[in-house]
Amino acid sequence: MIFEVWAPRATVVEMVVMGARRAMSAGAGGWWSAEVGGARHGTQYAYLVDGAGPYPDPRSRRQPEGIFGPSVVYDHARFTWSDHEWKGRDLRGAVIYELHVGTFTGAGTFAAAIEKVPHLVELSVDFVEIMPVAPVPGGRNWGYDGVDLYAVNETYGGPDGLKSFVDACHRAGIGVILDVVYNHLGPSGNFLHPFAPYFSGFKGSYWGDAVNLDGPGSDEVRRYLIGNAVQWLRDFHIDGLRLDAVHALHDRRATHLLAELAEEVDALACSVGRPLCLIAESDLNDPRMVRSLDAGGLGMTAQWNDDVHHALHSAVSGESHGYYKDFADLSALAKVLTSGVLHDGSHSSFRHRAHGRPFAGVPGHRLVACLQNHDQIGNRPNGDRLPVPALKLGAGLLLTSPFTPMLFMGEEWGARTPFLFFSDHLDPELRASEGARREREFDGFGYVWDAPDPSDEETFQRSKLDWSEVKEEAHWSLLCWYRDLIALRKALPELSDPRLDQVRVEVDPAGKWLLMWRGTLAVSVNFSQESVTVPVPGGTVLLASDEPVIAEADGLRLPAQSLTIHRPTS
Incomplete structure (x- = not known):
């Protein structure tokens, strides 16, 4: 050998x-x-x-x-595969479900996650997106401290465990997206430095040294990363990659790493005979990220869209601290639902500057939107999730929006377990300083930082989903709401239509209600604590979070904190 x-x-x-x-x-x-x-x-x-x-x-x-x-x-x-009938899944019209292997189940393994695949089938999601699986220090971690990028965390089940999970998902008709980190490596166990110029010699982001993408020796570094991506898609039968924080990739070459990667993945898709997707996490609000290579873009299939999250979160929670400040008014939600982003060159108060560009012409399916994800829950000091009433309204808007919706594990039943930041550094200095480092990272976000110690095993254990909650009436009712919303989205073409210019939104000047038109369908939302009348004709109610919904002469009377999807009489 x-x-x-x-x-x-x-x-x-x-x-x-x-x-x-x-x-x-x-x-x-x-x-x-x-x-x-x-x-x-x-x-x-x-x-x-x-x-x-x-x-x-x-x-x-x-x-x-x-x-x-x-x-x-x-x-x-x-490894013996049994997914021979799997022909892949297009991102268009899909619903994504994000999970962390270590906290998705009590055992925290791929084998245990396979046992929950029937739950995902009944929910009718199309893709599972798993947080990074590269080896990390210790036995517990979000995954973004990974090193040995070609390997799989043995705690989860190693490479065969990942393949078994992908195989099981494919047999169930579900695609798998893997979260990968190419903008930095973990601070512990990173042994690339002695071998070659894998790093540029300066701090590339808050999380670590910049990867050498454009300096001397960078040809091989780029091949190292692209080869890693190809391995997951080809050898592990993964259907797509979520690329962590691509705004932290420092690349001044004429052909950006992302464009080079997109070209390579397009070629691989032709070889394996199934669609492969690349989803970028980008803080830039730049439509070039998702424009095709031949149109001068970077060729990403889609990108995460924080603006939609922020607007939804502010509307259902009432929070307006930190980066939520610009999204506190319902007009912000109206804009993101019709334009894709709020900051399209406008002033961002959190950044203290203008930010972004318009996304005109970009179809909504290229923007992955969520009500919750690992960052937006886990970056809160106590990893707290939205309560059930807020989830009902937020999910109703998300799953009737023109975007590619993504759910976070446990959201569908209103899990009470937090998702906290946790790690298990073996280096005593890193272990002792992790909590303070995390607090510094979110200085200025408007939080009182009273987070538990990330290194405490209890912090990790508390973050594991409690599947027994599903049996409780309130949680089961919410799960049925999510299932019904996804089923309706897939049954009615209007609800998966990605054309942003076809979406019309009206909002109450007092901030009590919002009305979104999806073709001939009306999605009416009452955010207030009292019943309101939304100025839309009555008609056939297709789905309602609460009863009764009453048609009046001047509109539809909605109960407090409720959402209704109906087809008005013409």
Whole structure:
């Protein structure tokens, strides 16, 4: 078996394999290689660079002893797939469900998550988006401190566990999107520095050093990241990638990394014969992110849309602190529902500057919108979720909107368990400072920071979903509401129509109600604590969060904090 590693600045590279220390031969482009007879699937190995180490393989496929242990040879061909009938799923018209493997179930494994796939089928979601699975320090983490980007966290079940989960989802008709992090690596266990110029030498973001995308040696760094993306999509049968914080990618090349990645993934989709999607998390409000490559864009299939979240959250919660300030009025919600974003060149009070560009011509399915996600819950000091009344209204608007809706695990039944920020750094200094670091990150957000210690195991345990809640009447009722909304969205073409210029919205000047027209359908929302009359003719009620809905001469009378979808009489 031949082993290869890129270490262009090294004088000597050696392997520790099969109980022996073996020299490697230098080759073209800074690549070193060695042929090891008898090495096979399951063989442990590590590298020494100029006598330092041993280090895991930068492209390690498996780290059974964690990020500080040796790498292990992993043969993708040994896994037996049963998803041969799976032809993929287009993002258009889809509903996404985001989950964190470690807290989705009590066991926190891929095997345990497979047992919940029937729940996702009954909910009628089309994609499951799983938070990052690369190995991390310790036994618990959100996943954004990952290193060994080609491997899979053994705590969850390792590479075979991930493949089994994807296989089960595909057999159930559900696609899988994987969250990947290319803008930084975790602060602990990152052994790329001794090998090659993987980093640019400056702080790229709050989270760590900038990855070298445009400096000397960056050709191989870019291939390292693109090869990683291809591995997930090809070898793990993943259907799409969510790219974390792409605004933190520092790339001044004429062809941006995202455009290069989009081109490679398009080619791969032709090879595997199924659609593959790339979803960017971007804070830029720049429509070029989702424009096609031939139109001068970066070629992303879609991007996360924080403006929709902020407007929905402010409307149903009444919060107006921090970045919610600009979204406090219902006019902001009206604008995002018809224009995609609020900040399209307008002043952002949180950023203290103008922000964004108009999204005219961009179909709504290219904007992934949510009422809750891991960030918007977990970035609150106590990881608190929205209460049931707010979820009913917010979900009603989200699931009748022109965007690609995304739910966060447990949202569909109004889970009472928080989703807190947690980690398990083995480095004593990192462990002790994690709470203070987290507080500094959200300085100025308007929170009183009384968060629990991220390193405390109890913080992690509290974040696990309590599936017994589903049996309680209030939670079951909300779950039925979500199921009915998704079913209605899929049954009525008007509700999945992505054309933003076809959406009309009226709001009450006093901020009590909102009326959204989706073709001939009317979505009427009463945000107030008292009944109100919305100026829309009565007709056939298709779905209502509360009864009774009364047709009056001057409009539809809605109960307090309620939402109704109906087809008015012409």
